[in-house]
Amino acid sequence: MLKAFICGGSGYTGSELLRILAGHDEVEIVGVTSEKSAGLSVSELFPAFFIYKNLKFENLHIEKIKDRADVYFLALPHGKSQEVGALLVEANKRVIDLSADFRIKDSKVYEQWYKTSHSYSELLKEAVYGLPEIYRDKIKKARLIANPGCYPTSAILPLYPFLKKELINLDTIVVDSKSGTSGAGRKTEVTLSYCEVNEDFRAYNVAKHRHTPEIEQELSFASGKDITIDFTTHLLPLNRGILSTIYGKLNKNITTKEAIEVLEEAYQNEPFIKIMPEGQVPAIKYVKGTNYCYIGVVVNQRTGRIILISAIDNLVKGASGQAVQNMNIMFGIDETKALKNLALSP
Amino acid sequence: MLKAFICGGSGYTGSELLRILAGHDEVEIVGVTSEKSAGLSVSELFPAFFIYKNLKFENLHIEKIKDRADVYFLALPHGKSQEVGALLVEANKRVIDLSADFRIKDSKVYEQWYKTSHSYSELLKEAVYGLPEIYRDKIKKARLIANPGCYPTSAILPLYPFLKKELINLDTIVVDSKSGTSGAGRKTEVTLSYCEVNEDFRAYNVAKHRHTPEIEQELSFASGKDITIDFTTHLLPLNRGILSTIYGKLNKNITTKEAIEVLEEAYQNEPFIKIMPEGQVPAIKYVKGTNYCYIGVVVNQRTGRIILISAIDNLVKGASGQAVQNMNIMFGIDETKALKNLALSP
């Protein structure tokens, strides 16, 4: 049995790790931290997770935790993961960081968007961006995984094959994303309270969302050129799911059918990517509670634009499911283990 | 591999069987019917269920289906299951009927509440009411299971131990139940359309809901006396889940703690019953997507009443999950197989 430890288990990505790993028969959770809930058992905080009656939240002390597990998931706030990740790597542990701290290769870009200094720029270079569809080989051997952001996962996967093939004009990319409210975390803010979010819909952080440089970085790697995009995020009145609608001018005239072939060729062996047939586009309900990413595409012959639409569950493929997928890859376990369930529908 | 066949696979209980059995490694689905969608593959109708690309909906012809499987799930409308069930039993198949057709032992009571005649009153006697917590031994050998209704499951499980012990005045029982909208089925009615249900809440079928005689029958068996109850159903603006709030005058003065002990004693070995500790009551979110039934209890010393609260997922413990639990019991499979996942939360 692989021993896993979760740093930060009382938020939504932490509790989602607890939920997913409950169905993983090769992993044992040996510890979980939470500053706010230290002393409580997991089942006291989350009565739905009754199986964790004897697992207590503890405070995060590196010295007390660093010798107990094989793999550490960091579901900590941005800025806090840096040091914890560095110390655990130093202690020869393998780390999967669900925060943004090790995603941006250029520490100055990180500091500019996250308004936090970065003290581990060496480790930044070593960290592997944990998108298995692109970096599977590097993930196998990685000590430190920077688990991708939810929005970036939904934006990079559909665009990547088209940028690789230079099919889209790099100056024309617009990513219009909509996320369920769990993406904002388990927080006590009036703006996230039920009555405020219900029956509402709005954009937020327009032209300044922190996931922008992460998307731009990976798209730039794909195309070999620096890319700047417009990326707008919106808050959906539903719990789980991201749907991204992505626009770009095509460099050459292709049909919707040909666009689908580009996607199918790129992802034919990928267990978690599903390409929609012509005439159909993804819906959040197809992926709720699952690690799948559904992608659909339409070429608008009137405008010469490609419209790519992707759907993921922000807490699964957009966070904890992808983290477990990375863990499976790192430890030679079947990559789909504990991640094969179908969407809860309706 | 056990071979399973689903009669009626395009409604919510049918599709839920498809979802649950996708995670069952000892069962293979060999066929599924749907009058409306015959000819389509399951994945065409339900893109979320991509694994069923090669499973096509077919029309229900007994002769064409009766030799293909070991167990038949009937997710058909009330009234239609009778004959199909009878013919399959006659063909020496084991049948789990999710409709109400074989639940009411007295065919006259059935006919009075369901406004349909019953042509198989002999088979009614043989049919086993598929509530494992009460009838597990009979289920093991049953040829025909009458899978309980969703509301009755939520009402009978909390009340049963107290009626067995004659703790509640039989003339004072009120069951006030609230169900998510999937309980109404996958239908095309204006009253079930999104804009009508959303931001609304209402009672329906007041004093005449068809699940009333089913609850009364089982409670009467428990107490050994004829019981008449008030049972009111309401439509919740959410997809899944039933919460029942149940009232009755106590025959003798007991504390909340003692009431909890009654429940714990009755259900201590039950894998799917969870009793809340004192001071806590169940919530639908604890059971969403699961086969668990959470039960809480409060004794109001001011009024001498016991207040029992139960929560289930109407499509799982209230229908298809319980059906799979019954199948597991009937065929000597681990009773919890394919049913152990925790609630999707949030």
Place this chain on the structure above:
Amino acid sequence: MLKAFICGGSGYTGSELLRILAGHDEVEIVGVTSEKSAGLSVSELFPAFFIYKNLKFENLHIEKIKDRADVYFLALPHGKSQEVGALLVEANKRVIDLSADFRIKDSKVYEQWYKTSHSYSELLKEAVYGLPEIYRDKIKKARLIANPGCYPTSAILPLYPFLKKELINLDTIVVDSKSGTSGAGRKTEVTLSYCEVNEDFRAYNVAKHRHTPEIEQELSFASGKDITIDFTTHLLPLNRGILSTIYGKLNKNITTKEAIEVLEEAYQNEPFIKIMPEGQVPAIKYVKGTNYCYIGVVVNQRTGRIILISAIDNLVKGASGQAVQNMNIMFGIDETKALKNLALSP
């Protein structure tokens, strides 16, 4: 123009007063307080209320506010209204208190349920319970109105005529109420955050909700005897509305039609009470955004119980709309002024 002042304008009942009074052409709002938002204009906090660009939230200093208006609405937390109300009455102002502070005539009962001492038991006696359908004449001349709680409004209105006529066995009353989330106020609690409430439903404060003694007090006045009830509250995943399902054993055998006549006779001249015809029951969508109370009734001949169902908007007839109705009555304005709009539907 009548001058109105709102103490506590940043919560949901306060902002609802602002919304309703925006449509009242005989009232001018001269001031509004908020400790948290003092200094902000109303339209800065609530961009939807753009007309209040020049109305600034201020701190609540009695000396600074007591000479500015004819009527003061107190939308303050329980416990805080007592002193403010007393000082304003002393300053010869007319006060409508939306908190519970002046609702319970017996200060000991108040202290027991609200865990707060009461320092104005004399004023308690003078305060008029602001349910116009029962106390209209007293309201006209009142200096201090104790505006009813949302749940009590929904429970008292349907039961009152039956208790007056001694038709219900007083020992058998059960009130099972379900409220939209705005009833919990505009708060920053994880349990009220969107992802926790959405797709969930649960009971809370079982057998100990603070509105219990308020309901019991008014029902006892109606019947002339001390009444104890079971009252259970539940949290609905929707913004506005309360639906109460009420049970009681009938003292004599009456039909549903006769029960409707009892209601129609009692409320025939009431502008805000709507009685449903036989065979129909109320829904929250009928009253969303309105001051109406819809009431339906079914007599269950099998059990001898009457089932009363009422629907109100908790923020309007359950709080701020009823407060404006009371103000209209107190100042000789058309009672329905600013309260005649139909439900926002869908």
Place this chain on the structure above:
Amino acid sequence: MLKAFICGGSGYTGSELLRILAGHDEVEIVGVTSEKSAGLSVSELFPAFFIYKNLKFENLHIEKIKDRADVYFLALPHGKSQEVGALLVEANKRVIDLSADFRIKDSKVYEQWYKTSHSYSELLKEAVYGLPEIYRDKIKKARLIANPGCYPTSAILPLYPFLKKELINLDTIVVDSKSGTSGAGRKTEVTLSYCEVNEDFRAYNVAKHRHTPEIEQELSFASGKDITIDFTTHLLPLNRGILSTIYGKLNKNITTKEAIEVLEEAYQNEPFIKIMPEGQVPAIKYVKGTNYCYIGVVVNQRTGRIILISAIDNLVKGASGQAVQNMNIMFGIDETKALKNLALSP
């Protein structure tokens, strides 16, 4: 009293006319049609609209209705309005058509997108596009108003001033719109049923939505050049509201502040347009149940794009409210009459 007649009163735009006009003290509704509900009174179909107890739905016979009113609202399906509108205009009545039948000036474009022939191309020329902010003077004297579509209202209002000033590159416009489910009408389709829409979000009619040519027509009028746009629509799990996020490359470098000034200058005298201050963007909750259109703007200096965001209630400013606004203008009534209420919030 102006006499108004509603053709098609049982759908959502028809019932919204009934709701809004209930608060209009210079208009009397003299008749309403519905094929499905003919014979029922309005209050029987919609218990929330109890004031219409004596108004019965009737069948639509031109001869029987054409002499009864001064103004006729047509809330009929596309294709059906053409003839009804033509006959009423011929009978010297003033008509406000809420369908798309008279919106597209070029009947060939209409026929191509709506798959229906158009038999009144002469009347098409005369019809006035009922967007008061652009065509107020023509509306005053119009016999036939083509009331704008919901999406076009949300797209044209923010873009118009920028196209007039040639600030946006015409080849770069992308309109990404999200609509509440009432926009789909009061229909009996499984895909619009509660369980399907709730907790889901998806795009529909990608690159082929019928509102595309309507938007392109008005934007082309604004700029004096033929414009082709990408327009994508999505279905939001909420009842009311459209939020459109609009992208375009700027022809010259302006700041967000300057962009706001463009909007403020264009709409300074408009009673129903609200421009958000710098740093804020609109939300659907600001406009729920109202006739207002909130517009916000951000210039992204990194990409040279302008991002315009608008919010309207699709049933009010996007349909029936705008129709009443047009009626007010046509008959010399205060333009804001019956349309001044603030948003129902929360």
